[in-house]
Amino acid sequence: MVTERAELVVVGAGPAGLMAAIEAARAGVDVAVVDENRRPGGQIFRQLPDDFVVMDGARLGTEFRNGRQLLGELAGLTIRFLLGSVVWGSFEDRVLEVVNDDRGFRLESEVIVFATGAHDRPVPLPGWTLPGVLSVGGAQTLLKSQRILAGRRFLMAGTGPLQLVVTSQLANAGAEIVAVAEAVPMQALLRHVWPLIQGWRLTRDGIAYRWNLLRARVPWIAPSILVRVEGNEEVERATIATVDANWRPIPGTERTFKVDTVCVGYGLVPSVELLRLCGCALRYDETVEAWLPERDEWFETRKQGIYAVGDGAGIAGAAVATEEGRVAGLAVAARLGRISDAELRAAVSVPRRRLHRLGAFRAAMDAIYRVGPGLHELALPDTVVCRCEEVQLLDVQAAIEDGAVTLGQVKAWTRAGMGSCQGRMCSVPIAHLIARQTGGTVEGAGVHSALVPARPVAIRTLLADSQATRG
Amino acid sequence: MSQAVRIEKGVARGESVRITVDGEGVQTYRGETIAAAMLAAGCRVMRYTPRGHLPRGLFCAMGVCFECVVTVDGSGRTRSCTTPVADGMVVWTGRHGH
Numbered sequence: 001m002v003t004e005r006a007e008l009v010v011v012g013a014g015p016a017g018l019m020a021a022i023e024a025a026r027a028g029v030d031v032a033v034v035d036e037n038r039r040p041g042g043q044i045f046r047q048l049p050d051d052f053v054v055m056d057g058a059r060l061g062t063e064f065r066n067g068r069q070l071l072g073e074l075a076g077l078t079i080r081f082l083l084g085s086v087v088w089g090s091f092e093d094r095v096l097e098v099v100n101d102d103r104g105f106r107l108e109s110e111v112i113v114f115a116t117g118a119h120d121r122p123v124p125l126p127g128w129t130l131p132g133v134l135s136v137g138g139a140q141t142l143l144k145s146q147r148i149l150a151g152r153r154f155l156m157a158g159t160g161p162l163q164l165v166v167t168s169q170l171a172n173a174g175a176e177i178v179a180v181a182e183a184v185p186m187q188a189l190l191r192h193v194w195p196l197i198q199g200w201r202l203t204r205d206g207i208a209y210r211w212n213l214l215r216a217r218v219p220w221i222a223p224s225i226l227v228r229v230e231g232n233e234e235v236e237r238a239t240i241a242t243v244d245a246n247w248r249p250i251p252g253t254e255r256t257f258k259v260d261t262v263c264v265g266y267g268l269v270p271s272v273e274l275l276r277l278c279g280c281a282l283r284y285d286e287t288v289e290a291w292l293p294e295r296d297e298w299f300e301t302r303k304q305g306i307y308a309v310g311d312g313a314g315i316a317g318a319a320v321a322t323e324e325g326r327v328a329g330l331a332v333a334a335r336l337g338r339i340s341d342a343e344l345r346a347a348v349s350v351p352r353r354r355l356h357r358l359g360a361f362r363a364a365m366d367a368i369y370r371v372g373p374g375l376h377e378l379a380l381p382d383t384v385v386c387r388c389e390e391v392q393l394l395d396v397q398a399a400i401e402d403g404a405v406t407l408g409q410v411k412a413w414t415r416a417g418m419g420s421c422q423g424r425m426c427s428v429p430i431a432h433l434i435a436r437q438t439g440g441t442v443e444g445a446g447v448h449s450a451l452v453p454a455r456p457v458a459i460r461t462l463l464a465d466s467q468a469t470r471g
Numbered sequence: 472m473s474q475a476v477r478i479e480k481g482v483a484r485g486e487s488v489r490i491t492v493d494g495e496g497v498q499t500y501r502g503e504t505i506a507a508a509m510l511a512a513g514c515r516v517m518r519y520t521p522r523g524h525l526p527r528g529l530f531c532a533m534g535v536c537f538e539c540v541v542t543v544d545g546s547g548r549t550r551s552c553t554t555p556v557a558d559g560m561v562v563w564t565g566r567h568g569h
Contacts, residue, residue, distance in 0.1 A: 148476065152474070390522045390525075
């Protein structure tokens with residue numbers, strides 16, 4: 001098998017990964033950046049395909065401009081981009097197994113920075129598998145990277161800043177939004193006024209988005225959540241209900257909308273599979289309901305030479321991701337002897353100050369938009385929990401009834417988590433089911449064991465490589 | 472059947488490309504993903520599940536969930552959300568048992 005080498009390998013070309021790569025490369029480190037997408041920018045700074053020509057950048061919004069600016073910083077730097085490349089495994093320390101289309105190769109390095117980003121929190125509820133139900137991030141990706149509206153009549157159901165941003169973007173692009181079901185009432189914001197002032201630039205953006213929706217007369221229904229979606233072959237109706245403080249629907253408050261598209265966005269979950277595969281220690285965070293890597297002040301994990309930055313290490317948004325990437329990139333440069341400790345300390349003082357300020361804002365966001373337990377109770381017995389293997393709630397409940405107390409046991413007994421997505425869609429909901437049914441904790445349900453391949457790889461690709469090596 | 476909408480303002484798409492989806496010709500543009508081309512043509516069902524034969528479509532749109540996999544030029548399990556179209560591409564959803 002072909003082996004490629006770089007001093008620093010960055011996995012993920014979003015804001016965190018790009019900034020780490022830029023800072024390290026500026027200091028003279030030999031950097032390679034791997035990303036599954038064919039263009040750098042990650043999800044937040046998703047760029048249009050090369051074949052598209054932008055006539056009017058203003059229409060594409062601030063994220064597009066910020067993304068262009070960040071990508072502009074790459075000019076003059078020598079960074080190898082391995083795009084359209086998927087990391088599917090790691091069998092030795094700091095050696096990654098990668099496939100690019102049909103070509104497999106190994107990537108050796110001194111240091112790895114993982115900036116793997118996040119995906120929308122999966123929420124099993126009746127009808128969530130119908131075509132026309134999209135994650136809110138998915139609807140945004142279609143809009144940003146393809147300039148396509150996923151449907152005609154939208155219901156938005158979720159919570160927090162991402163839902164607000166995407167609704168505003170969809171409305172600006174001409175989508176008909178019949179309603180926004182936000183789980184958290186506006187009053188919740190009033191309890192955190194000081195951090196909202198500290199993070200004024202982000203707060204101001206939020207107010208602008210909200211004002212935009214008011215002007216567009218988009219109905220904003222809060223506190224409410226999506227309880228079911230119905231339709232034959234695809235989405236035809238969606239029902240929301242007013243919720244109490246625990247996000248539990250209040251009987252008699254249901255409202256049904258005729259829509260063709262439902263965007264679901266109850267927060268994001270960091271993609272930590274590769275960190276786990278590399279043996280980095282994780283801890284469960286109760287507030288954000290997610291497994292996060294343990295990191296030191298330089299964002300190095302407990303595994304030497306492996307760093308984790310950005311939303312893949314804890315949901316905090318692009319501004320934090322950029323600064324974390326900067327700190328990690330500089331730390332790597334110092335580690336490899338390209339800058340002195342004094343230079344490192346001087347260079348990180350501004351990013352650290354920004355991170356400190358953004359941290360207070362972030363903590364307030366986490367507290368305000370903390371998921372309520374009612375969100376995990378929406379599935380009915382015949383609701384699909386594991387999308388890949390078509391495992392229903394009642395199958396999982398039966399396994400727990402029979403004594404399964406970990407995600408691994410539920411997987412072995414029901415196949416839930418055995419499919420192509422490697423449990424990314426079902427592990428969170430099943431961990432909550434186990435906790436609720438056994439009276440235990442979500443943390444106690446554990447995690448699916450980290451297995452290769454982390455993403456499906458064609459056997460022919462691996463065979464071709466082994467034959468090439470032998471030949 | 473609900474059709475996705477291509478936003479025309481502010482952007483010019485790549486050259487015109489034709490693919491077939493379940494035997495029907497679909498007009499698309501270089502740079503679009505298979506999923507985008509299918510949605511714009513009103514084809515929201517990207518696969519049927521092997522056990523329950525239930526329709527599934529685009530969900531995460533970023534290559535994580537594998538709900539939108541289609542058969543492309545005879546090769547199964549291709550993520551339509553991350554795979555760009557190519558002229559003459561033959562896509563099957565499994566609607567007719569393919």
